[in-house]
Amino acid sequence: MEKENDIKGNGLALIPFLVFIVLFIGSGIWTGDFYQMPVLVAIFAAILTALFMNRKTDFQTKLQQFTEGGGHSNIILMVVIFLLAGAFSTVAEGMGAVDSTVNLGLAVLPGQLLIVGLFLIACFISISMGTSVGTIVALAPIGVGIADQTGSALPLTLGALISGAMFGDNLSIISDTTIAAVRTQGTKMKDKFRANFLIVLPAAIVTAVIYGVLTAGASGSTQGDQSFEIIKVLPYLGVLVFAVMGINVIFVLMGGVISAGLIGLLMGDFSGMELITLIGDGFAGMQELSLLVILLGGLVELIRRNGGIDFLLEKISSRARSSRGGEFSIAGLVAAVNVSTANNTISIITAGPLAKQISSRFGIDPKRSASVLDIFSSSVQGLIPYGAQILSAASVASISPVSIVPFAFYPILLALSGILAILFRFPRSHANQK
Known part of the structure; x- marks a missing residue:
């Protein structure tokens, strides 16, 4: 078996990754639907390509390398977290937590602040649910109604919704992007959250101010049933509070599932068997992502053993002379991949x-690199018109996805905040002083 120090940089080792990109993106360009090609089919084709490369290594050894990468402890733990996050989101939604939270916000907001309120509600829902797409699907009909009542343009209203959804997707401790960023960088959830929050908070505040100024003359009020039950908001609050306190994410998610389940049972929202079904549905909803993580882990290991990772390291960091340059390299790398795959988790x-x-080469703090990964992937994801977030909102409102992009102020400001944070070394970290 080859030793780690025997691995040499080799650009040809990246061919499997290019196969994945070409299949995943090429099919979208060819068909006009960037979700036409199943991502698992694309990744499996890339894996087969990797397995039949590098004739110096026998096939059985390459299979062993693949399974070692896919079965890495970080990968399996990530899968467990994904499954628990899916269960919590499904159970919380099933017992009415989303509706109660939305109605609570709408009931206390004056008409002239409805667009700002929609942004803030989307922030809270997405940071609680851990999914930007789920937040958009839940709130888009409300956004359309608010646009009708206030006379605001639909693209502006849905831009506020997209902005709030991406805020939570970037920060939530049960977001698959946050989980992936934390696990791949080997840092703690609470540390990443705190570092990330300090960077994005100014962007969120400025975003709210912009929406407030643009809709200052609007008037209107929400109509219809706005009933809510505070008790149903508690699981979301509990998950958020305990995560910030630094409780192990496994315990946080298990507690979220249990509390949401108990409240749902006590309130009569579902029976015991229905609760079990909801948990199962939550697991099922994360199965494709979990399998994708395992397969990608194996593919990356094959590419690494063939010298692809060392080659990229040499090329990307060749002009970097400090941790600042390293952080810009990470930002550019994840942004480029996100533009190609239209999926911030991938x-x-x-x-x-x-x-x-x-990060290891330039002494970048793991929580810092995790923040950079999440910030720039979320920024790109919230601005590409062929991404699931904007496509979902546009389909509900029956408008062009492109028309929403100019009003998605938060993803734009998020990228700006990330750039400024790298340039001015904010927030400071003891492990990142170069």
């Missing part, structure tokens, strides 16, 4: 191992 999982090596 981009983080793909770029994560390389980002980890760049």
Whole structure:
């Protein structure tokens, strides 16, 4: 078996990754639907390509390398977290937590602040649910109604919704992007959250101010049933509070599932068997992502053994002379992959191992590299018109996805905040002073 120090940089080792990109993106360009090609089919074709490369290594050894990469402890733990996050989101939604939280916000907001309120509600829902797409699907009909009542343009209203959804997707401790960023960089969830929050908070505040100024003359009020039950908001609050306190994410998610389940049972929202079904549905909803993580882990290991990772390290960091340059390399890498794959989770999982090596080379704090990964992938994801977030909102409102992009202020400001944070070394870290 080859030794680690025998691995030499080899650009040809990246061919499997290019196969994945060409299949995943090429099919979207060819068909006009960037979700036409199943991602598992694309990744499996890339794996087969990798397995039949490098004739110096026998096939059985390459299979062993693949399974070692896919079965790495970080990969399996990530899968467990994904499954628990899916269960919590499904159970919480099943017992009415989303509706109660939305109605609570709408009931206390004056008409002239409805667009700002929609942004803030989307922030809270997404940081609680851990999914930007789920937040958009839940709130888009409300956003359309608010646009009708206030006279605001639909693209502006949905831009506020996209902005809030991406805020939570970037920060939530049960977001698959956050989980992927933390696990690939080997840092703690609470540390990444705190570092990330300090960077993105100014962007969120400025975003709210912009929406407030643009809709200052709007008037209107929400109509219809706005009933809510505070008790149903508690699981979301509990998950958020305990995560920030630094409780192990496994315990946080298990507690979230149990509390949401108990409240749902006590309130009569579902029976015991229905609760079990909801948990199963939550697991099932994360199965494709979990399998993708395992397969990508194996593919990245094959590419690494063939010298692809070392080659990228040499090329990407060749002009970097400090941790600042390393961070820009990580930002550019994950942004490029995200533009190609239209999926911020996939981009983080793909770029994560390389980002980890760049961080080690330049002494970048793991929580810092995790923040950079998540910030720039979320920024790109919230601005590409062929991404699931904007496509989902546009389909509900029956408008062009492109028309929403100029009003998605938060993803734009998020990228700006990330750039400024790298340039001015904010927030400071003891492990990152070069």
